[in-house]
Amino acid sequence: MRFVLLGGGVFASGLFVVQGQMGMPSSLPLPVLLAVAAVAGLAAWHVRRSWWPLAAVGAVAYVWLLMWPPLLVASYYAGLTLTRGRIAAYLGGCLAVCGAGAVVGRIEGGLRETLSAVPGNAGFMALAMMGLPLAAGLVVRATREAAAERAKRLEREQVMRAEQVRAQERARIAREMHDVVAHRVSLIVLHAGALEVRSGDEETAQAAALIGGIGREALANLRDVLGVLRSPAGEALRPLSPSEDALRPLPTLEDLDRLLDQSRALGIAVTRHDEGEARPVEPAVERTAYRVVQEALTNVHKHAGDAATAVRIRYGSDELEVEVRNEGPEAPGEELPGSGWGLVGLRERVELLGGTLRTSAQDGGGFLVAARIPA
Template identity: 75%
Template sequence: MRFVLLGGGVFAVSLFVVQGQAGVPSSLPLPVLITVAAVAGLAAWRVRWSWWELAAVGAIGYVWLAMWPPLLVASYHAGLTLSRRSGIAAYLGGCLGVCGAAAAVGVYEGGLREMMTATLSNAALTALATMVLPLALGLWVRARREVLEAAGERAERLEHEQVMRAEQARGQERARIAREMHDVVAHRVSLIVLHAGALEVRAADEETVQAAALIGGIGREALGNLREILGVLRSPVREVRPPPTLGDLDRLLDQSRALGIAVTRHDEGEARSLEATVERTVYRVVQEALTNVHKHAGNVGTDVRIRYGPGELEVEVRNDAPEAPRDELTGAGWGLVGLRERVELLGGTLRTNVRDDGGFLVNARIPA
């Protein structure tokens, strides 16, 4: 659109000049002047492809009719385009030649034309206003653009470097955490597995052998999960097994039953597949709740309820009161805090409280 406006403006001003209102009046008929001005406007419109066409039209128009608008626009675009000093010097030399030719034509025609183009002061002023200053303006605009582009590239490069440094720091921190987990947690779990295996071999009664085998199996599974986590920490692109979902819930309940807890599962509503993040969060809620039952209530009856609502999924784990007083669950550690963060990240709510009969309740509602 701006190029159309540029062409129309050059046409209008050129016609205004050659008719004598802002230049030397021409003796050519009006249709010829309109045609010449239209050619100048077309050349100005085509400057988006190449400015030399406009420069050629401007040179011819200035020598023939003292028509300066095309040459003014061409000089500006020459400043935007020419990058080498030799090119700029060549363009200025061409402008000087055009001024000399226009002065010669002015001397030949005489009168107002001679005064406008052949007088040294007027010719110098015209050349300065229509050729030199627009060229200098174009050079300044181009230099400013280059400075802004260089500043933008530098800012982008600094931002990229900052991201790379942050990623490097995260990688180093992941590696440190992985080392700590390997040296401390994995080592302790490995000892548990080894002692469970030794107990399984040396135990005399069948119940102890089964309990030791279950502890060893759970420990080996925990070691496998730890290795996957350590692999992710060391290399984020490493492929790991799919995270647990509701389909793995029965296996988790069977492990608790094998340890002596009477776990009962109740499903309410129409079961349906849900987003992986929702199912994984429900699995972790049940897992943490059963872990707390093991630690703080012992072998007591526990109910696990999964309710499929129209817009949410509710999971509830409630256990009976322990037979003997145990540690309060509220001081158990960071397990419930982590669960609350998991649930709230999905827009849900987590409620935990001691029941009137001494048992404990964990209830989570998650949008589904």
């Protein structure tokens, strides 16, 4: 809308100037003057895309009719957009236009000669109609650039402050996990090792060895998590190198039997059923499927005692289905503490891969955890 108003203003002021400003009536017929003013107004409306047409129209109109409004607007937009080298060239062009206007004024004589050919008046016209608008455009551009740079700097500072706060929080969480969780798990491993060595009962020694192995695996996983928390965000998200991946392999479906054996050793009757033709899937999908079974079995340990549990893995044409279903507990064991966020985090993990997680209580007291993951 403002460019429409700008075009209308250039049209009206240009027509006013050439029709008889300062007692200098034009010898041209009115339709010609209207056409020139209309072309100038149209070029001013087009200045949002390019100001060069307005500068060309302004130069011709100034030399021919001493119509200065188009050249004034063009000079302002030249200051907004031109680089330093081109500004010098533009000023040279303005001087050439003033010189051509002075020559035409000498030829026509009269008031036109006074306005455009007398050195003092010609200099004033050049300064007021070309120099000052150009300077105003340069000032406005510098102000806008400074404001934009200030906004970018503030945005960068905000991002840096947010990153610093996140890094501090990650370091605090890592310290708490190391000082509390890692210490407690280390004590469990040590006591399990002592019990394995000192126990004269073979079944007790095997159970102690199993507890120690699970504890050491938990410590290894905890070290990985602490490393991610303490590293910068960019390093935390980088892929593992082949050497690192070989040293710390992430669990996949190939490790599922070992996970089930650990639950069986604790007295839970766990069965596994695979359906469909087994085939390689993305590592992220396999890890997520493993975590689904792991979390479901953890909940069985915590809430269902020694309830029989069935694990089903089905390979579909374009998805992997994981289902863990346990029967109602006949004699629930001690209720173990938990964070209450296991299934919430599991759902987020599945949904990040475009899958769905379904959890529901079953008739008879059992519970179902089922996930469908695109593969």
